[in-house]
Amino acid sequence: MIQAKGIIKSFGENHVLKGVDVDFYPGKTNLIIGRSGSGKTVFLKTILGLFEPDGGSIHYGEEVLGEMSKQRRKTLRQEIGMVFQGGALFDSMSVAENIRFPLEMFSTMTEHEKDARVKFVMDRVRLEGADKLFPSEISGGMQKRVSIARAISMNPNYLFCDEPNSGLDPETAIVIDQLIQEITHEFGMTTIVNTHDMNSVLEIGDHVVFMKEGHKVWEGTNDQVLGSTNADVEDYVFKSKLFKQVRTALRK
């Protein structure tokens, strides 16, 4: 479980996070949603430890991130998998080498065990036969799957995804969303997904946190989001024509 308690973060005069309290649960896909500029990405990077908070604390289980030793922080990072918005695959490495990289760097596995683990995660994200291809030779959807495979190769306790289906067609986006939810449930990871895609929210939002102007203004589940009476959530969710029609249909 990850807990964010009273997180404050500013960049000069720009106060991005103004005291955010959220609990992220293991075995669930925890989604952070909100408009661009609401502080989602800064919040995610603060939880990850890429930004130091100006106030508040991040708790990984019983441990406080800010109080961890350098060595402990380093080992904690090996318990974290991250799927970046653009994939962030190493373009000089093949698909298999990308997935194998964390194992080469940190694991004490034998070569045979590493091969088996790479094959397992590649099969798990349905990337069979793509091992020798390079990131520039595969589609955006495949790149995201490679990124997920790399993120889970070390069997992490925590999975972070920053806009995992941006730039993907709706069908592929659903495949990626479902994959994230499946592996979260299967491996019992604490998954935090940063998104502004309402389809993702409805598809995989076991726990949804809505942020606005550096504050958490609502939290609930994907089943509750459409029925929320919070004005900010309503305004965000029912902005598109499609969701306006959905609301009309629901009210009928």
Add this chain to the structure above:
Amino acid sequence: MITNFFEGIGAYALLMTKVFRRPDRWKLFYRALVKEIQLLGLDSIGIVVILSVFMGGVVTIQTAFQLSDDPLIPTYYIAMATRESITLEFSPTVVSLILAGKVGSNVASSLGTMRVSEQIDALEVMGVNSASFLILPKIVAQLLFNPILIIMSLFLGLWGGAMAGDLLGLVPFEESIMGYRLEFIPFENAFYALIKTVVFAFIIGSVSAYSGYTVKGGAVEVGVASTNAVVRSCLAIILANYLLTDLILTS
């Protein structure tokens, strides 16, 4: 502007303290080192060969142009002057400046692209010291291979000078060889050239890596970083050249 300069120097020094750490995995370090030697060293051989041969030729022609009017000066003195020019200045400095252009832009653009496409963030999230993992092999590759390139350049420059002198009838080939050997103190000049080369190699690797690693923005900023890498490396080489020359030759 002055504040920015000193902030830059500070950021560069801090980056170097992150770079010079023990690699997490030596196997991956050696693998990266071999790759960098191929990319930054072996792939530079062609340009060094061409540059050195013609540079040697030009130095011989220009020296001959200056000295040939005086019939009292033996022609092998032209070769001797060429040797001094090539060994002390042209091979270590000019070749390093050319490498700063070729290698520096390569290093800065590859690291800059990794930065803007979040590949460096991905390494940091995994717990990898990205500065050491990415930059250290590049600097070590330069430190190991640039001296080899410069030694090669010295020989080729002298050969080019002798060939040009012979072909243009300025200095017979045998007299060039005699001139090259005249009052030659083994190792002294070569030692000076190699010290300069090692310092310049460090400058090329580290300054261009700093320019690329600290990029913020997108493709345009990567281009700017690549240009900055070359300009900063060249300026630093010229400054270091002056200081080293003063330190080594006058002390």
